[in-house]
Amino acid sequence: MSRNVPRIDGYCDSRFAAVRAAFEDNFRGREELGAAVTVTLDGRTVVxxxxGWADAARxxxxxxxxxxxxxxxxxxxAALCLHILADRGLLDLDAPVAAYWPEFAASGKEAVLVRHLLSHRAGLAGLREPHSVDQLYDWELTVARLAAAEPWWEPGTRSGYHALTYGFLVGEVVRRVSGELPGAFLEREVTGPLGIDFTIGLPEKEAGRAAELAQPRAAERGEQAALLAGLTPVALAALTNPAVGAAEANSPRWRAAELPALNGHGTARAVAALYGILARRGDWGGLRVLSPAAxxxxxxxxxxxxxxxxxAGFGRDTEVGLGLWLSGREGSYGPNPRAFGHDGLGGSCGLADPEAGVSMGYVMNRMxxxxxxxxxxxxxxxxxxGAL
Known part of the structure; x- marks a missing residue:
């Protein structure tokens, strides 16, 4: 192995040797620190x-x-939790959010539908009033502020990425219908029965196996600052109210919080399994999680x-489904425009392609x-x- 590439462990089917090569190239030429990638094909693990390293000090x-x-x-x-409830007939994606969360009808939001929450079209991309990190950790306060908030735009007409607020909006509907926050619901219904190593937040007993997130390099932080300087008020509210980054995400209080849009912890294997449920049209490991129609x-x-x-960041039109982004013409999740998935700030990704039978999870710590x-x-x- 080249001195520029750390030891790589695990398994890779010979057909997918190019994936291993790309993984190694990420260390060699893209300054990867520590990472993992898992690919499944028709429910079978092929990569x-x-x-690399689980901490910045190596x-x-x-x-x-x-x-x-x-x-x-x-x-x-997080979206999967809501879809499970809808698939069981416990909620209607075309019903007003206020049918399950009455306080949400305030400030002209009585016609906002559950599907608008899933598709970033609720107009609540960020809070207008300053919201600190400490307040972000307060579930009751955050959802109360969202329930009282006035939308930034007419709900249902446009998407505007609900970067921080998404988990509270979707999660509160999950709680109102099921009686559980998304973390507990996901564990009881999906990750527990299937043995998937993924949690929303991270139990203190598991902290010893958590990788330390590393801030972007100085040059990349400069790129971020330039991007933020040109943002509109709604984009600034969505992405910086409050501002969070690697240092905060490494803290015990972040890991102890319920942040269903932001603080899932898992292996690449776990991410590939969760998105594999969708790639397998609702079935994983013999458990029917969702119907094919769902x-x-x-x-x-x-x-x-x-x-x-x-x-402004993408410089192009995009399309979101009911919880995940479509690959589209740009091929963000491969050449199938109907493949879908979600990226995480700094690099991570989950991908599902039912037509190809493929799911992928990629996780890393150098943002x-x-x-x-x-x-x-x-x-x-x-x-x-390229290997298919």
Whole structure:
């Protein structure tokens, strides 16, 4: 192995040798620190690799069971909770949110539908009033402020990425219908029965196997600052109220919180399994999690548009389904425009492609400057589809 590439452990089917090569190239040429990637094909694991370092000081190797905060890749499992409830007839995606959360009808939101929460079209991309990190950790306060808030735009007409608020909006509906927050619901219904190593937040007893997130390099932080300087008020509210980053996400209080849009912790294997439920049209490991019709609803496009939060960063129109982003013409999740998935701030990704029978999980700890489509993720996705 080149001195520029750390030891890579795990398994890779010979057919997918290009994925291993791309994974190694991420260390060689894209300054990867520690990472893991898992690919499944028709429910069978064909790639399961990990390597590098679990801390910025390079004193701890990334191990098979190392977990890491995956940021917005968590939004897929959060959406899954709501879709399970809808699939069971316990809620209607076309019903007003206020039918389940009466306080939400305030400030002209009585017509906002559950599907608008899932598709970032509720107009609540961020809070207008200052909201501190301490307040973000207060579930009751945050959902009360969202219930009282006035939308930034007419709900249902446009998407605007609900970066921080998504988990509270979707999660409060999950709680009102099921009696449980998304973390507990996901564990009881999905990750527990299937043995998937993924949690919303991280139990204190598991802290010893958590990778330390590393801030982007100085040059990349400069790129982020330049991007933020040009944001509209709604985009600033969505992405910086409050501002959070690697240092906060490494803290015990972050890991102890319920942040269903932001603080899922897991292995690449776990992410591939959770998105594999969708790639397998609702079945994983012999457990029927969703009906095939429910999986189709997850990727039901809600209309392509220039996202009101991410539009400047992408420089193109995008389309979100009911909880996950569609690959579209740009191929963010491979060449199938109906493949779908979610990226996490700094690089991580979950991908599902029912037509190809493929799912992928990619997790890492050196954060790049990208909200989505990190070059490391893109290289891995291209290698997966090149091998099919």
């Amino acid at each position: 399961d690799l990990w390597g 004193t701890r190797a990334w191990e098979r069971d190392t977990v890491v905060n995956v940021w917005s890749t968590t939004k897929g499992p 999986v189709e609803r997850v990727r039901e496009g809600q209309g392509s548009c220039r996202d009101l939060v991410l539009g 790049g400057p990208h909200i989505a489509d990190d070059p490391r993720k893109t290289a891995l996705v291209d290698a997966v589809y």
